[in-house]
Amino acid sequence: MFDTVLIANRGEIAVRVIRTVQALGLRAVAVYSDPDRTAPHVALADEAVHIGPAAASHSYLSIEKIIDACRTTGAQAVHPGYGFLSENAAFAQALADADLTFIGPPVGAITAMGDKISAKELAVAADAPIVPGVYRPGMTDEELIAEADGVGYPLMVKAAAGGGGKGMRIVSQPGELQEMITAARREAMGGFGDDTMMLERYVEQPRHIEIQILADGHGTTLWVGERECSLQRRHQKVIEECPSPVLSQGVRVAMGEAAVRIAREVGYEGAGTVEFITNSEASEFFFLEMNTRLQVEHPVTEEVYRLDLVEQQIRVAAGERLSLRQEELLPSGHAVEARLYAEDPARGFLPTGGQVVRFDVPEHAGLGTIGPTGVRVDAGVQTGNAVTADYDPMVAKLTTYGPDRAQALARLDRALARTVLFGFPTNIGFLRDLIALDAVSSGDLHTGLIEEMAVGTSGSDAPPEEVLAAVALATVARRQRALPTSFDPFDIPGGWRVGEPSWTRWPLRPVGATAITDVFVRVTRDGMEVRIADGAPSTAQVRLADGQLVVEYLPGGHLSGRFAYALTMDDAQAWIGRDGRAWLIKEEGLAAGAGSGPGGGDGALVAPMPGSVAAISAVVGDSVESGQTLVVVEAMKMEHPLKAPFDGTVVAVHVEAGEQVGMEAPLVDVEPHE
Structure with missing residues (x-):
């Protein structure tokens, strides 16, 4: 057994691997780029080596730098x-x-x-079913288009290399095919350095189910149950669970045995995943691809099968035999995992990012293992870290375990509600909405469910009026608490005056909104009174301590009930959250967060997030049609096309291909035709 392991990665997976490496009594070496100097994986490791700037191509993707780090630290694996x-x-x-x-x-x-083309051939050799399609290497655009009718619509254009939903496009009709091939090739070349494409039949309302494989170098290959990964957006998984709520034991065994045959056919060793798609009722299945690595969603398998998959990987790599037998691999209970992303579901899941102002995990959650409340957290960030556009937008994972699926889902909902992540928009509230759907609770899943239900994606996540009231009340309470022991009553920010207290106006704007809401507060003998604009007042008791705000309204006012919030504020703004949702509220006069946005009514296309310009087809003087793609911005490994908002003429182009742009940076201006 080697004694020192270097982890050539970052974020939550680096933290997770380091924990197992150290639990086995081995030294763990981390590597880090410039923005990751204070990242959790760096602090946790026994030794850490700086390997370059933020750009992954000059740090985490540099083979030479990784090997040099091994030589420097004495890592043997x-x-x-x-x-x-x-x-x-x-x-x-x-x-x-x-x-x-x-x-x-x-x-x-x-x-x-x-x-993926050779993978399909190996699957056929292993007597595993595959989706009908065209899988010849080196096909030109013209050859792909010529073969499309034979495959049938809808079909999928798919990159032969890579994975993770990159270089994939669903095509519903022939007129869309050329544009989708071009976009998929560009994305595949940028992500994998290989733009080879294939076509395959798109199975409508498919379920995505994968089999966990373990194999050693001594002839033993095992399958460790399945994971249901059908809840996806843009081919990226969002919620995963083990076992699948729909798979019959007969299909489960057939799928597992097919996965083992495929792994043996390719001479596999270590931990890997064989992915399949099934029809909606999972009565038949087709080989999709094999991931020759650990999967993001591996914790659900670990909890249900009581295994440490990273430990198994390390032992196999050290030449040991698997100590498990197939008949011993029996599931117990149910586990569900949710991925926490820096993204804005209300804006089509656009990547966000920025500094982590505050990150609180659920109380009693286990770190890297299930805690006493059935919750496991795998996190790659902590308060004060930055989430940048250089890397994947996933910042953490929540996994919950229960004796059955219903309890695991209920625990996940509670865990999400008790998670606080301030600093940028996230998908936490969206995840709660998603698992509350009847289709999810019943297990009636498919990979297009999120788009079909449009859950959490219609309109902005505007704060309710009691949130605005809470910010104004907290502002007054905070400033009152800062007053010295002896003070002039007229300095009280709640509007103290001789006789009846007067109202103090707090003009508040949620970031992302254009409208200002006037909230009025005054201090009375009974507590504080608050009203929204010209509405009726409400009397509240306010408690503010240790980043927590509790507002309880007395009977008879416009607002009622008791509300508990997480709160982080300064003199200019407040992050406030409740039940998994969070809002940034600023006072009037500070920098507004609103812009015209891509496709805005004024014809100004702006960057929807920080990123780089992947492609630009607009030239000054061009006549363009409504919906025509003019610019493509790439951020966090995803492409985002920006389209003309109306028929018009391009009057300005502010950027060039390859240029880095900030949030709401001007890209292209279009004037409507007269």
Whole structure:
């Protein structure tokens, strides 16, 4: 067994791997880029090595720098986590050439399964069913278009390399095909350096189910149950669970045995995942692809099967035999995982990011393992860290376990409600809305459910009026508490006057909104009174301490009830949250967060998030049609096309391809035709 392992990754997976490495009595070495100097994985490791600037191509994707870090620290083995170099055959080979152990599968398996075309061929050889399609390598656009009718619509244009939903487009009719091929090729080349495309039949309302594989170098290959990963948006998983709520035991066993045959066919070793799609009732299944690495959603399998999959990876890489037998791998209970993303569901899941102002996990949650309340947290950030556009927008995962699916989902809802993440818009509130759907609670899932239900994506997540009232009340309470022991009554911010107290106006604006809401507060003998604009007043008792705000309204007013909030505020703004939702509220006169937005009525297209200009097709003087793509902005590994808001003429182009742009930076101006 080697004694030092370098983790060639960052974020929550680096933290998760470091914990197991250290639990096995081994030294853990972290690597980090400039923005990750204070990241949790750096602090947790026994040693950490700086490997470059924020850009992954010059840090986490630099094979030479990773190997140099191994030499510097004496690491004899490398765990790649997932993403970055985890499925890079050249990386695995470079480690072997440097006499370093790759904690992953053989180079040949990575190469074979890294290309979806050869993977399909291996699946056929292993007698596993595949989706009808065209899988020849090196096909031109013209050849793909010529074959499309034979595949049938709807179909999927899919990159032969890579994974994670990149380089994939669903095509409903022939007229869309060329544009989708072009977009998929560009995204695949940017993400994987390979724009080879294939076509396959799109199974409507499919379920995405994957089988966990474990294999050693001594001839033992096992399958460790399945994970249901059907809740996705833009082909990116959002909620995963184990076991699937719909799979019959017969189909489960058939799928597991097919996965084992595929793994043996490719000579697999270590932990991997064979992915399948099924029809809506999961009565038949088709091989999709094999991920030659650990999956993001592996914790649900660990909790249901009481295994540490990273430990198994390390032991296999060290040459040990698996100590498990297939008949011993029996599920117990149910686990569900939710991915916490820095994104704005109300704006089409656009990536966000910024400094983490505050991050509180649910009380009694276990870190990297299920805690006493059935909650596990795997986090890659902490208060004070930055989430940047250089990396994937996932910041943490919540996994809950229960004796059955209903209890696991209920615990997940409670855990999300008790999670506080301030600093940028997140999907926490959206996740609560999603798991509250009848289709989710009943297990009637498919990969298009989120788009079909449009859950959490219609309009902005505007704060209710009691949230605005709470901010104004907290502002007064905070400023009262700051007064010295002896003070002039006229200094009281609640409007103290001789005789009846007067109202103090607090003009508040939720960031992202254009409208100002006037909230009025005054201090009385009974507590504080608050009213929204010209509405009726309400009397409230206010308690503010340790980042928590409790507002209780007395009977008879416009507002009623008792509200508990998480609150982080200064003189200029307040982050306030409740039940998994969070809002940033500013006073009037500070920088407004609103812009015209992409496709705005004034014809000014602006960047919807920080990122880079992936492509630009607009030229000054061009006549364009409504809905025509003019600019593509790439952020956090996703492309976002910006389209002309109306028929018009391009009058200004402010950017060039490859240029870095900030939030709401001007891109293109269009004037409507007269």
